[in-house]
Amino acid sequence: MDLAENVYRVVAGFPTEEKYGLTPQLKRCAVSVPANISEGAGRPTNKQFKFFLEVAMDSCNEVQTQIELAQRFGYVQPEQARY
Numbered sequence: 819m820d821l822a823e824n825v826y827r828v829v830a831g832f833p834t835e836e837k838y839g840l841t842p843q844l845k846r847c848a849v850s851v852p853a854n855i856s857e858g859a860g861r862p863t864n865k866q867f868k869f870f871l872e873v874a875m876d877s878c879n880e881v882q883t884q885i886e887l888a889q890r891f892g893y894v895q896p897e898q899a900r901y
Contacts, residue, residue, distance in 0.1 A: 822848040825881065832893050840893075844884045850877040 825848035829841045851874045858870025888894040 819852050821851055821878075821881065824848075825885075828885075828888075828894060828898050832888070836893070840884060840888060840891075844881060844888070847877045847880040847884065850874070851881070 822845075825844055829836075829844055832841050854870045854874040854877065858867040858874070861867050861870065885894060885899050889896065889899055
């Protein structure tokens with residue numbers, strides 16, 4: 819939940835040309851993390867829960883990559899990328 823909140827704060831400062839690019843992609847990935855954890859927690863078996871945790875981890879990796887790209891583009895300062 820904190821990750822999604824922080825990502826929303828950071829992307830608010832992105833340039834308008836990223837309105838349909840990096841900004842919505844980052845938001846989707848960040849929101850996907852807690853959503854998949856929550857969905858998995860409601861599943862009846864540990865195997866199903868594990869699957870959703872893996873999907874959440876995949877989304878975390880996407881966020882990390884996109885934040886690194888945003889740093890390279892000059893949209894994010896290094897101190898903003900430390901979550």
